[in-house]
Amino acid sequence: xxxxxxxVMLGLVVAWPLLLAIPxxxxxxxxxxxxxxxxxxxxxxxxxxxxxxxxxxxFEAGLAINGESRWLLAMCVSVWVVAATATTxxxxxxxxxxxxxxFLLTLAGNLGAVLAADLVSFFCATTLMGYxxxxxxxxxxxxxxxxxxxxxxxxxxxADLLLFEALLLxxxxxxxxxxxxxxxxxxxxxxxxxxxxxxxxxxxxxAGIWPVHLWLCASYRSAPQPAALLLGGVPVAMGLLGLxxxxxxxxxxxxxxxxxxQILGVVAILYSVARFFTCKDLTxxxxxxxxxxxxxxxxxxxxGLAYPDxxxxxxxxxxxxxxxxxxxxxxxxxxxRRIDDRRQSTGVVSAQxxxxxxxxxxxxxRMRESMTGKLSRLASAxxxxxxxxxxxxxxxxxxxxxxxxxxxQLQRWxxxxxxxxxxxxxxxxxxxxx
Amino acid sequence: xxxxTWIPLFVVASSLLPGLIIFGLAEDRVRLRVxxxxxxxxxxxxxxxxxLLGVYQGEHFEMRLAFLPGLELVLRAGPLSLIFVSLxxxxxxxxxxxxxxxxxxSPHRSRFxxxxxxxxxxxxxxxxxxxxxxxxxxxxxxxLSTYPLVVHRGTEEARRAGHVYLVYTVLGGALLLLATVWxxxxxxxxxxxxxxxVHGLEDTHRSALLIIxxxxxxxxxxxxxxxxxxxxxxxxxxxxxxxxxxLHAVAVVKAGAFGIVRVVYDVFGVESATALGVTGPLAWLxxxxxxxxxxxxxxxxxxxxxLAYSTISQVAYITLGVAIAGPLAAIGGVVHLVHQGMxxxxxxxxxxxLAETLGIHKISxxxxxxxxxxxxxxxxxxxxxxxxGAPPIAGFVxxxxxxxxxxxxxxxxxxxxxxxxxVLNASYFLPILHRAWFREPPDVxxxxxNAGHGISEDLSGKISVNIxxxxxxxxxxxxxxxxxxxxxxxxxxxxxxxAAPFSPLEWAQLIAQREFYQP
Numbered sequence: 001x002x003x004x005x006x007x008v009m010l011g012l013v014v015a016w017p018l019l020l021a022i023p024x025x026x027x028x029x030x031x032x033x034x035x036x037x038x039x040x041x042x043x044x045x046x047x048x049x050x051x052x053x054x055x056x057x058x059f060e061a062g063l064a065i066n067g068e069s070r071w072l073l074a075m076c077v078s079v080w081v082v083a084a085t086a087t088t089x090x091x092x093x094x095x096x097x098x099x100x101x102x103f104l105l106t107l108a109g110n111l112g113a114v115l116a117a118d119l120v121s122f123f124c125a126t127t128l129m130g131y132x133x134x135x136x137x138x139x140x141x142x143x144x145x146x147x148x149x150x151x152x153x154x155x156x157x158x159a160d161l162l163l164f165e166a167l168l169l170x171x172x173x174x175x176x177x178x179x180x181x182x183x184x185x186x187x188x189x190x191x192x193x194x195x196x197x198x199x200x201x202x203x204x205x206x207a208g209i210w211p212v213h214l215w216l217c218a219s220y221r222s223a224p225q226p227a228a229l230l231l232g233g234v235p236v237a238m239g240l241l242g243l244x245x246x247x248x249x250x251x252x253x254x255x256x257x258x259x260x261x262q263i264l265g266v267v268a269i270l271y272s273v274a275r276f277f278t279c280k281d282l283t284x285x286x287x288x289x290x291x292x293x294x295x296x297x298x299x300x301x302x303x304g305l306a307y308p309d310x311x312x313x314x315x316x317x318x319x320x321x322x323x324x325x326x327x328x329x330x331x332x333x334x335x336x337r338r339i340d341d342r343r344q345s346t347g348v349v350s351a352q353x354x355x356x357x358x359x360x361x362x363x364x365x366r367m368r369e370s371m372t373g374k375l376s377r378l379a380s381a382x383x384x385x386x387x388x389x390x391x392x393x394x395x396x397x398x399x400x401x402x403x404x405x406x407x408x409q410l411q412r413w414x415x416x417x418x419x420x421x422x423x424x425x426x427x428x429x430x431x432x433x434x
Numbered sequence: 435x436x437x438x439t440w441i442p443l444f445v446v447a448s449s450l451l452p453g454l455i456i457f458g459l460a461e462d463r464v465r466l467r468v469x470x471x472x473x474x475x476x477x478x479x480x481x482x483x484x485x486l487l488g489v490y491q492g493e494h495f496e497m498r499l500a501f502l503p504g505l506e507l508v509l510r511a512g513p514l515s516l517i518f519v520s521l522x523x524x525x526x527x528x529x530x531x532x533x534x535x536x537x538x539x540s541p542h543r544s545r546f547x548x549x550x551x552x553x554x555x556x557x558x559x560x561x562x563x564x565x566x567x568x569x570x571x572x573x574x575x576x577x578l579s580t581y582p583l584v585v586h587r588g589t590e591e592a593r594r595a596g597h598v599y600l601v602y603t604v605l606g607g608a609l610l611l612l613a614t615v616w617x618x619x620x621x622x623x624x625x626x627x628x629x630x631x632v633h634g635l636e637d638t639h640r641s642a643l644l645i646i647x648x649x650x651x652x653x654x655x656x657x658x659x660x661x662x663x664x665x666x667x668x669x670x671x672x673x674x675x676x677x678x679x680x681l682h683a684v685a686v687v688k689a690g691a692f693g694i695v696r697v698v699y700d701v702f703g704v705e706s707a708t709a710l711g712v713t714g715p716l717a718w719l720x721x722x723x724x725x726x727x728x729x730x731x732x733x734x735x736x737x738x739x740x741l742a743y744s745t746i747s748q749v750a751y752i753t754l755g756v757a758i759a760g761p762l763a764a765i766g767g768v769v770h771l772v773h774q775g776m777x778x779x780x781x782x783x784x785x786x787x788l789a790e791t792l793g794i795h796k797i798s799x800x801x802x803x804x805x806x807x808x809x810x811x812x813x814x815x816x817x818x819x820x821x822x823g824a825p826p827i828a829g830f831v832x833x834x835x836x837x838x839x840x841x842x843x844x845x846x847x848x849x850x851x852x853x854x855x856x857v858l859n860a861s862y863f864l865p866i867l868h869r870a871w872f873r874e875p876p877d878v879x880x881x882x883x884n885a886g887h888g889i890s891e892d893l894s895g896k897i898s899v900n901i902x903x904x905x906x907x908x909x910x911x912x913x914x915x916x917x918x919x920x921x922x923x924x925x926x927x928x929x930x931x932x933a934a935p936f937s938p939l940e941w942a943q944l945i946a947q948r949e950f951y952q953p
Binding site: 023055056057058059060061094098120123124127131135138141146149153157158160161164165167168169171172404416419423 | 602857874
């Protein structure tokens with residue numbers, strides 16, 4: 001297959017869904033959600049490797065397809081096809097347009113992140129994906145969705161800020177932002193430790209890894225289809241992918257971070273297993289499964305960071321693992337949604353049902369009832385602390401009255417000038433002293 | 435004199451002459467007025483493109499006219515001039531189209547467009563000035579030509595805003611005049627020079643130069659709305675939307691910020707300014723302005739006031755970039771001059787559309803407006819995300835270079851200012867977008883248009899049909915809709931295609947290279 005074909009397809013994979021996101025276009029086309037996936041599906045079956053980094057694009061950001069990203073592309077295509085199939089578009093034109101718009105924006109971001117060849121393009125793609133996904137979360141428009149959306153948005157902004165700082169550090173220290181070379185180059189710089197920590201914090205937030213998993217649980221509780229189906233395969237999987245790509249796995253030993261990850265992973269698994277057995281809600285149980293899986297992931301990642309030699313022979317497994325994680329998370333979401341629907345439609349499930357999954361669920365319910373509510377009490381104590389914090393922040397809004405008074409004073413020229421002269425005098429004095 | 439000598443003068447005249455003719459036109463000569471405005475704007479665009487190409491190829495464009503003994507009026511096109519001239523020219527064209535639509539049927543249009551053209555003439559003059567005296571003359575002309583625009587509505591509130599604006603800017607101009615005269619007595623020249631014309635005097639006239647610097651920054655700081663000299667800007671929001679766009683994106687605040695760039699680069703020079711120890715305090719002043727403006731924006735319910743405080747914050751990025759005194763930060767500061775203009779003008783156009791079409795002035799009235807005016811709000815969304823610094827929109831590029839510049843200059847605290855500002859920007863822009871896109875619209879908009887869901891559904895489904903120019907139940911007129919959509923696309927393109935030839939980033943790199951690397 002010629003390089004040109006591959007390069008064109010690489011560009012189209014991201015550009016085509018973005019183009020289709022324009023309401024005037026997708027409202028005129030049949031099944032735009034499937035159409036948007038067409039270039040990605042074609043690229044998946046085309047053999048060969050290629051990269052595309054036009055010199056006139058922002059910081060020469062580029063896309064690439066290789067053996068590793070092919071796994072992830074396959075995961076994306078399958079997850080998004082299922083999402084498009086499992087979702088019934090809203091009847092109202094406005095809601096349907098919004099649904100398609102956010103669906104396509106998130107899709108474009110997701111595909112861009114998978115194919116990103118450098119930090120900048122990954123950052124751009126995940127940001128687009130994040131805001132698109134926020135739109136999908138908010139689709140139902142009820143109070144729970146608004147709350148979940150709000151928590152997700154706050155986490156997203158903080159994570160993006162952290163990653164932006166990491167990007168700046170990398171650009172300043174290493175100049176070359178390609179995934180293939182950055183970790184090694186970065187390792188030898190003074191800014192490396194700060195970079196590692198910021199990257200970890202940013203992507204832990206993005207992936208909803210314990211203990212910053214708040215948005216994940218809130219989203220699972222309220223997300224409409226297809227957001228619920230995509231939660232594991234899109235924001236969480238891309239967060240995990242970010243950790244793999246931005247950190248020097250197998251190259252440099254970062255013992256402290258590695259150990260911390262291992263401890264966090266173990267605690268996350270134990271905590272989420274306990275929470276799994278203590279919660280009634282099926283969808284929330286899925287959230288705890290995801291938290292446990294991400295805990296397991298960072299435990300493995302921690303091992304890779306602490307012991308690069310141990311990591312190297314098995315490093316090729318990480319991309320299939322993320323791909324499998326995304327597919328399984330989506331599959332479980334579909335199954336649980338169907339069980340939930342059946343429960344709701346039939347009322348209390350009869351004892352004679354031969355549904356295997358439902359029997360498992362009932363036995364889990366019994367286990368939950370037998371467990372003490374200690375963890376629940378801990379969780380409620382944590383929520384109380386968090387709510388008090390929010391109340392404190394609201395108190396800060398009282399400052400606006402002070403600012404308003406000061407502002408009115410400053411609108412008088414003599415007062416403004418007096419302040420400026422005072423400021424200038426201080427500056428001059430400082431300059432003289434210096 | 436060759437052709438290149440005259441071009442800077444033609445660029446200034448291309449808006450001055452139509453403006454002077456428009457003053458004499460009767461109110462009902464709509465076509466002639468529109469024609470003159472558009473011909474002037476297009477002629478200016480052509481001339482500026484010619485100069486851009488010429489400067490890129492190393493040609494020299496300079497016009498000198500005798501003014502006072504020992505002083506000349508100088509118009510010169512260099513990379514720094516052209517980045518500002520190009521911004522003003524492109525945005526003047528779109529603002530003219532917007533203003534034609536916005537003021538359709540309203541009184542005193544000849545007066546408005548006359549002063550509008552004068553304002554752009556002054557801005558272009560400020561940009562092309564080759565020395566401080568020329569700069570000062572055009573700067574004062576800008577003050578005088580924008581005052582009638584601020585008070586255009588003639589209400590008590592407008593007159594009060596105009597009065598405050600005039601007092602601030604005239605006093606600021608007086609400080610500038612004082613500093614200019616003092617500088618001339620010290621140096622015997624006012625010619626803008628790469629690396630500054632006071633270079634070498636910092637040891638012998640340290641005290642005088644310090645005071646002159648403070649006077650110049652105070653003078654330019656008024657228009658650049660540096661805290662605590664920003665009081666006039668939120669009040670000036672009473673002006674019509676095209677004037678607000680002009681004040682915030684094209685002319686006034688930009689002229690102030692550009693003045694600060696000139697003072698640091700071409701009057702003092704980075705080396706002298708650093709040696710005098712004035713860049714550090716200037717950076718802190720800019721940082722305070724960035725955070726203060728954002729904090730104040732957070733509490734405003736009036737959309738234009740929120741945007742005004744946002745301008746105070748965003749324009750200070752330019753000052754910050756210059757004050758960090760390093761090549762990468764300089765790129766960030768200078769490129770933000772253009773990027774902020776594109777994004778902020780989009781926001782003001784959208785605010786004008788909302789006010790003009792639906793009577794929406796407050797953020798609390800914006801519930802569900804994205805369904806009623808999807809294209810306007812899509813443009814608003816792009817610009818708002820750009821302001822936050824989301825990639826790959828133009829604002830991201832500015833913040834990138836400012837952050838890198840801060841690291842390069844060893845001023846890590848700037849990173850925290852940028853991060854804090856981004857959080858605050860998100861805090862005051864995202865709630866607007868949330869209301870517009872995710873809340874249910876009211877039954878009746880403030881102007882009394884029926885907001886029934888049928889219209890919204892119809893609009894989103896068949897957008898190109900419904901926004902065909904008929905305002906009855908449609909989004910708005912083409913003249914109001916196209917400018918924000920175009921400027922939003924430009925803001926997006928400036929980010930995505932940042933590395934393309936002739937992009938604002940490339941010009942900013944050229945300017946930084948001249949200031950920091952050339953011998």
